[in-house]
Amino acid sequence: MKIVTRFAPSPTGYLHIGGARTALFNWLYSRHHKGVFRLRIEDTDRQRSTPAAIEAIIEGLQWLGLNWDDEIVYQFSRAERHAEVAKQLLAQGRAYHCYASPEELEQMREEQRAAGKPIRYDGRWRDRPASDHRPNVAPVIRIKAPQTGETIIRDQVQGDVRFGNDVLDDFILLRSDGTPTYMLSVVVDDHDMGVTHIIRGDDHLTNAARQRQIIDAMGWPEPVYAHLPLMHGEDGQKLSKRHGALGIHEYKDLGYLPEAMRNYLLRLGWSHGDDEIIPTAQAIEWFNLENIGRSPARVDFKKLDNVNGHYMRQASDEALADATLPLFKGQASTDLRAKLIAAMPGLKERAKTLVELADSAQFLTATRPLKVDDKAQKLLTTEARALLARLKSVFEQATTWDAPSLDAAARHFAEANGLKLGAIAQPLRAALTGRSTSPGIFDVLAVLGRAESLARISDQASP
RNA sequence: GCCCCCAUCGUCUAGCGGUCUAGGACGUCGCCCUCUCACGGCGAAAACAGGGGUUCGAGUCCCCUUGGGGGCACCA
Numbered sequence: 001m002k003i004v005t006r007f008a009p010s011p012t013g014y015l016h017i018g019g020a021r022t023a024l025f026n027w028l029y030s031r032h033h034k035g036v037f038r039l040r041i042e043d044t045d046r047q048r049s050t051p052a053a054i055e056a057i058i059e060g061l062q063w064l065g066l067n068w069d070d071e072i073v074y075q076f077s078r079a080e081r082h083a084e085v086a087k088q089l090l091a092q093g094r095a096y097h098c099y100a101s102p103e104e105l106e107q108m109r110e111e112q113r114a115a116g117k118p119i120r121y122d123g124r125w126r127d128r129p130a131s132d133h134r135p136n137v138a139p140v141i142r143i144k145a146p147q148t149g150e151t152i153i154r155d156q157v158q159g160d161v162r163f164g165n166d167v168l169d170d171f172i173l174l175r176s177d178g179t180p181t182y183m184l185s186v187v188v189d190d191h192d193m194g195v196t197h198i199i200r201g202d203d204h205l206t207n208a209a210r211q212r213q214i215i216d217a218m219g220w221p222e223p224v225y226a227h228l229p230l231m232h233g234e235d236g237q238k239l240s241k242r243h244g245a246l247g248i249h250e251y252k253d254l255g256y257l258p259e260a261m262r263n264y265l266l267r268l269g270w271s272h273g274d275d276e277i278i279p280t281a282q283a284i285e286w287f288n289l290e291n292i293g294r295s296p297a298r299v300d301f302k303k304l305d306n307v308n309g310h311y312m313r314q315a316s317d318e319a320l321a322d323a324t325l326p327l328f329k330g331q332a333s334t335d336l337r338a339k340l341i342a343a344m345p346g347l348k349e350r351a352k353t354l355v356e357l358a359d360s361a362q363f364l365t366a367t368r369p370l371k372v373d374d375k376a377q378k379l380l381t382t383e384a385r386a387l388l389a390r391l392k393s394v395f396e397q398a399t400t401w402d403a404p405s406l407d408a409a410a411r412h413f414a415e416a417n418g419l420k421l422g423a424i425a426q427p428l429r430a431a432l433t434g435r436s437t438s439p440g441i442f443d444v445l446a447v448l449g450r451a452e453s454l455a456r457i458s459d460q461a462s463p
Numbered sequence: 464g465c466c467c468c469c470a471u472c473g474u475c476u477a478g479c480g481g482u483c484u485a486g487g488a489c490g491u492c493g494c495c496c497u498c499u500c501a502c503g504g505c506g507a508a509a510a511c512a513g514g515g516g517u518u519c520g521a522g523u524c525c526c527c528u529u530g531g532g533g534g535c536a537c538c539a
Contacts (some may be wrong), residue, residue, distance in 0.1 A: 350501035
């Protein structure tokens with residue numbers, strides 16, 4: 001059997017890290033089984049769906065390298081088909097018209113709340129004869145769900161989850177304006193798209209029981225379910241804007257590599273023994289549903305940084321230079337690219353993100369003669385200032401910018417002045433009070449090359 | 464309120480009844496390497512939420528408590 005998975009985000013916001021992980025798992029599963037991975041945009045909420053969000057989702061997936069198969073399905077465009085299924089269910093007696101007004105239902109729920117009873121539709125129109133129908137009111141169509149027995153979702157992650165059918169109510173399939181509800185649309189689309197495995201967030205677990213009512217009523221085959229635990233922010237609270245629920249594009253802007261992102265996301269909720277660094281090809285080979293964890297995971301930027309650093313060190317100088325070049329904005333050029341590649345061996349060892357890499361490579365674009373502005377000057381100790389002046393003269397004359405020759409120049413300078421190389425950095429650090437890390441030789445160069453950068457650092461350093 | 468899910472170091476996790484005086488990774492702290500930082504190497508501190516069972520034996524199985532999370536719309 002051909003495995004078909006799908007990722008079905010609703011374009012009401014940007015693709016966040018939780019959604020990205022869901023997409024990754026679906027993608028991995030289909031690739032492992034040489035199956036199909038499809039993308040469906042659930043845009044039936046016309047109020048909240050935006051073209052910008054659709055764009056962001058597509059770009060995010062592309063950046064992550066999660067390529068989908070076949071055409072993208074836009075759920076809204078399939079509304080007629082969804083309505084057709086609702087009517088078919090109606091004709092088969094598996095659904096019925098309900099004329100209760102929203103106000104009436106709200107009152108019903110209010111009473112249930114007050115009485116401490118479970119909140120659900122009470123089936124008031126379930127068995128009413130057609131003669132009761134109100135000609136001047138547009139009805140909704142509700143599923144006629146079984147009221148006894150139980151529905152068991154055989155979930156690949158959560159195990160068998162049982163729901164008493166008495167807690168499942170007759171939910172709405174088709175609204176009074178003739179548009180389908182989410183519950184109907186998903187089921188119909190998954191069926192029509194041939195989806196065999198539904199891998200999605202935990203928040204849909206209880207929905208699965210409802211959706212099964214439709215599937216059973218239509219006599220369609222049951223898909224295999226795998227409900228992933230939701231992700232939490234760094235503080236353990238619900239994922240929100242403050243807690244790392246950044247759009248995936250923001251991770252790109254932060255300087256993370258797609259490969260690292262995939263590795264990090266994979267390990268968040270899935271494991272393969274003690275393995276940590278799992279390149280994508282290996283992940284495809286190993287991925288399965290059995291090893292998905294059942295408890296929610298928190299995002300951890302420190303770990304992401306570490307994984308990213310690993311992939312950066314592993315990347316070729318050329319590839320890294322190309323990935324970093326765009327960060328130089330207008331200054332990017334083939335000349336700069338060559339310099340970047342030359343300096344890369346020394347640069348990539350100490351950067352955790354592309355942004356850090358670009359930052360420490362700023363000296364490459366410094367216009368000479370180098371200058372340090374007054375504000376920064378004032379913060380420097382006399383000793384450091386003198387050293388800086390002498391250093392400047394050396395590096396102003398430097399013509400080649402590859403790491404070895406810079407290193408040689410610095411060494412030469414140190415020897416000529418009777419200093420240890422490390423000593424060049426030390427006074428600078430002393431000058432920049434409060435800076436916890438001592439600047440390396442490249443940092444010194446960066447400072448020399450960027451007066452504004454020094455000013456910025458001193459802003460942070462001064463009380 | 465009702466239904467459902469979850470619970471091992473700070474974090475991600477290994478563990479699928481004995482081999483667990485609980486392993487790995489990130490982070491933290493030492494030491495080493497070294498011209499600084501970083502990388503790398505070595506080492507340390509750090510966890511089975513609590514209580515009952517079942518069993519010769521429980522981190523591993525069952526129940527309860529507690530604590531998190533999700534769902535209960537003419538949203539998706």
